[in-house]
Structures are given as C-alpha cells and as structure tokens.
Amino acid sequence: MKLLEKILMPIDVNTDYKEQLNTAIKIARSYNSEIIVIYVLSEEIVHNDIKEIVTNAIYESLNKVKETFKKERIIAREPVVEYGKPIDKILQIAIEENVNLILAGSGSKGKNEKFKLGINADKLIRLSDKPVWVVKSNEKTKLTNILCPVDFSEPSSRALKNAILLSRKFKASLRILGVYEPFANTSPRLKIDQEKENAYRLNQIEKEMNQFIKRFDLNGIDYKTDIQAGVASETILLTIKEYGHDLLVMGTNGRSGLNRLIMGSITEKVTREMPCSFVTTKIQDIIQLRFDNEIKEIEVHFKNANDLVKSGFYKEAISQYIICLQINDMHIPSMYKLAEVHRIIGDNVNAVYYDNMAKDLLSRLWDKKIEHEIRKHYRSGK
Numbered sequence: 114m115k116l117l118e119k120i121l122m123p124i125d126v127n128t129d130y131k132e133q134l135n136t137a138i139k140i141a142r143s144y145n146s147e148i149i150v151i152y153v154l155s156e157e158i159v160h161n162d163i164k165e166i167v168t169n170a171i172y173e174s175l176n177k178v179k180e181t182f183k184k185e186r187i188i189a190r191e192p193v194v195e196y197g198k199p200i201d202k203i204l205q206i207a208i209e210e211n212v213n214l215i216l217a218g219s220g221s222k223g224k225n226e227k228f229k230l231g232i233n234a235d236k237l238i239r240l241s242d243k244p245v246w247v248v249k250s251n252e253k254t255k256l257t258n259i260l261c262p263v264d265f266s267e268p269s270s271r272a273l274k275n276a277i278l279l280s281r282k283f284k285a286s287l288r289i290l291g292v293y294e295p296f297a298n299t300s301p302r303l304k305i306d307q308e309k310e311n312a313y314r315l316n317q318i319e320k321e322m323n324q325f326i327k328r329f330d331l332n333g334i335d336y337k338t339d340i341q342a343g344v345a346s347e348t349i350l351l352t353i354k355e356y357g358h359d360l361l362v363m364g365t366n367g368r369s370g371l372n373r374l375i376m377g378s379i380t381e382k383v384t385r386e387m388p389c390s391f392v393t394t395k396i397q398d399i400i401q402l403r404f405d406n407e408i409k410e411i412e413v414h415f416k417n418a419n420d421l422v423k424s425g426f427y428k429e430a431i432s433q434y435i436i437c438l439q440i441n442d443m444h445i446p447s448m449y450k451l452a453e454v455h456r457i458i459g460d461n462v463n464a465v466y467y468d469n470m471a472k473d474l475l476s477r478l479w480d481k482k483i484e485h486e487i488r489k490h491y492r493s494g495k
Contacts, residue, residue: 117144117399119212121243123151123203125220126174128250133218134178135254136246136390138185140216143282145445147188149210150178153199168194186449188475200236207243214399216246219387229387238365238384244275244399246392247384252359254390256283260358262290262349262379265325268364268395273329275392275399276362280334285360287336289326290352293318295342315340346382353388361391411437411444418450427458445471 122137124130141148152171154164175192182189195202207215220231230247238245248254261276263269273289280287296310322338341348353361363380384391392399418433431454437447448471455464 117146117213119210120146120148120214120216121151121203121207121210121212122148122216123153123199124175124178125218126152126171128218128220130178130218130250132250132252132254133216133248134181136248137216138182138187139254139256139283140214140246141182141187142185145188146213147190148182149190149193149206149212150175151193151195151203151206153195153197153202155199156197183475186445186471186475188445199233200240203237204241204243207241212243213397214244214246215241216248218248219250230385235385238393239381242396244392244394244397246399247387247390249387249390252389255359257285258356258358259285259287259360259362260290260349260353260356261287261362262292262345263322263325264291265321266364270325270328270364271394271398272362272364272392273326275394277329277331277334277336278399279360279362279392280336285335287334288352288356288358289322289336289338290349291318291322291338291340292345292348293340293342294344311342315342345379349379349383350386350388359389361389363391363393365393365395411440414440415444415447415450418447422450422454427454430454443474445474448474 117140120137120141122133124133137148140146152175154167154171171194172192175194179189179192193206195206203215206212215237217234217237218231219229220234234247238247256279259276259280261269261273263273276287276289279285293314296307296314318340322340326338339352341352343351349361352358361383363383365380380393384393414433414436418430418437421427421430421433431451434447434451434454437444438451448467452464452467452471455461455467
C-alpha cells in the first residue's frame with residue numbers, strides 16, 4: 114500500500130519540462146509512486162502519414178523521459194499518447210486510473226493573455242477534482258519553504274492537511290497565512306474608531322486561527338502562523354515574494370463572508386500569476402491517508418533503520434529494513450537500503466542480492482502494463 118500511489122504527468126514535449134521531470138522524481142522517490150506519462154495530440158492531425166511521423170516523434174521524446182525515470186529507479190508505465198482535447202483526455206485518464214495527483218507544467222500562454230499561467234494549466238486546475246500540482250518551468254525545483262493561506266473553511270482545511278504532510282515528508286518550513294480586510298472609514302459622517310475596529314478584527318482572526326490549527330497535528334513541523342491585513346490575493350503574492358516561498362498549497366471552492374478569503378476566487382487570482390510552483394486541492398487529498406497497521410509499521414521501522422544507519426549501527430539497521438520487507442515484500446526503498454548498508458559493511462554478496470531484488474521488482478512493475486495488454490489481446494481472441 115502506498116500513500117501517493119499514482120501520479121499522472123501530462124507532458125508537452127514542445128516546451129521546457131525539465132523542472133516538471135525533476136519534481137516528479139522528487140515526489141515519486143519520496144512516496145515510491147508510480148508515474149503515468151501522457152501526451153495528447155490534437156484531433157486536427159487527420160492525414161495518416163503526418164499522424165504517424167508526429168506520433169513517432171512524440172514517442173521518441175516520451176521514451177527518453179521513461180529512461181530518465183528508470184535510471185532514477187522510479188516506477189513508470191509505458192508512455193501514453195492519446196488523441197483529442199488535451200484537458201478532456203487528461204481528466205478522463207486521471208479518473209480511469211484513479212490517480213492521486215496530476216503533475217503539470219506551467220505551460221504557455223496565448224499572445225493576448227496577461228496571466229503567466231498557461232491556458233491548459235489554468236483549465237486543468239479549474240476543472241479537475243483531483244489535486245493538481247503545477248510546476249513553474251523556469252525555476253529550479255525546491256521543496257523547502259511552503260505557504261498555505263487559510264480562511265478556516267473546509268477547502269482550506271484540506272489544503273493545510275496536505276501542506277503539513279508535504280512539509281513533514283520534505284522537511285520543509287511551513288507558513289500558515291490568514292488575511293483579513295482592514296476597515297477604512299471613508300465617510301466623515303460615520304463616527305467609527307478605525308483603529309479600534311481593526312484591532313477587534315485582528316483579535317477575532319487570531320482567535321479563529323488558534324482554534325483552527327488545533328485541529329491539525331503539527332508536531333515536528335517547522336511552522337509559523339502569520340496574520341496580515343490587506344487584499345487577500347495581493348497579500349498572498351507579496352508574502353511569496355518577501356519570504357521566497359517555493360511551493361504554494363491552496364484549496365478551492367471556499368465560502369464567502371466577512372474577512373474570508375473566498376478560497377475559490379482567490380485561488381484563481383493567485384495561481385494565474387504563477388508566483389511559484391503550487392498545489393490546488395478541491396475534493397480529494399494528494400496523500401491518501403490509508404494509515405492501517407501495515408503503513409504505520411513500515412514507516413516506523415524504516416525511520417528507525419535510517420536513524421540507526423546515521424549513527425553507525427548497521428547490523429541493527431539491517432534488522433529493521435528486513436522487518437519492513439516482512440510486512441510488505443514489495444517495499445523497494447528497503448531493498449535499496451539493504452544493498453547500501455551491506456555494501457558499507459563489506460558484504461558485497463548480500464549487497465548485490467538486494468540490489469538485484471529491487472531491480473527485478475522494478476522491471477516487473479514496468480512490464481505490468483505490457484503484460485496486461487497482451488493478456489487482454491488473447492482473451493479477446495484477436
């Protein structure tokens with residue numbers, strides 16, 4: 114069982130997808146995820162000769178991506194090339210494969226578009242019920258400084274839950290931002306103490322923030338809460354710039370009301386500016402929290418083993434990694450760690466054994482789709 118089992122990665126081979134690829138490797142390596150790479154060709158290509166030439170060129174590019182994953186020991190399916198409307202096909206496959214996450218590039222914008230976010234990426238985050246992670250193409254992939262704006266609604270609650278999980282996994286700092294609109298008395302007829310009113314608003318949102326974060330497990334997270342006055346979208350963008358956040362996590366479809374971010378519209382305004390890489394969540398979490406005993410035990414023993422390796426207790430670490438494999442014999446990270454530790458202590462026989470075990474399992478997983486297609490072919494009597 115995996116916490117982030119499948120990542121759908123739509124690629125545009127005509128754009129710079131280097132950082133999209135780097136991000137996919139970081140996430141998949143951390144969660145032992147399977148990656149499905151897809152490219153959607155326009156239906157407008159109707160002539161078979163042209164279609165064949167273009168398709169072959171696309172497959173050549175996608176196979177290079179697959180080889181990169183293979184070298185990085187990442188599980189990846191055979192690349193998929195589809196024909197039709199890109200967003201429709203991406204969303205269709207995301208549902209059919211029940212992916213945890215769609216990892217997209219920021220894309221290209223139209224000539225008359227004032228926003229920095231590409232047209233397809235913009236449509237994807239608006240239409241997808243699956244979490245969407247959009248990678249900023251011209252910035253090096255970093256997962257060290259996360260910003261999560263909240264308005265205490267259910268969508269922002271989901272966003273914060275995912276931001277915490279990502280912060281914990283990547284050991285990133287986390288800023289939880291609340292924004293309230295300050296009162297400005299523009300009429301001399303209204304005898305309102307502006308300073309007193311704003312102090313009251315600040316006090317109210319601070320109370321709400323304190324109550325809100327009590328619902329979450331923030332143990333071990335380097336986090337801080339930040340309350341600011343201003344226009345929500347502008348404040349979020351300024352905060353990213355001021356503190357150098359490299360990942361923004363936001364919910365969509367929030368509620369309206371006094372001093373709320375109205376998460377849906379604010380998310381749209383912020384993400385279109387593409388201030389950094391970002392994740393949007395709507396009705397599903399990135400991490401499927403299937404915390405049954407198996408997952409809990411593996412995580413505990415794997416962490417214990419890693420800590421023991423750092424302290425030089427190699428034999429004890431080996432015992433912990435083996436327990437992980439006894440719980441789940443497909444836990445590839447434990448196989449590679451066992452190979453690594455046996456190599457450190459000079460036991461090359463076992464090092465090669467566990468290295469080959471991991472490689473064989475990866476090879477079988479890579480070939481799973483091909484085998485499935487062959488079996489389906491013979492069952493259909495073709």
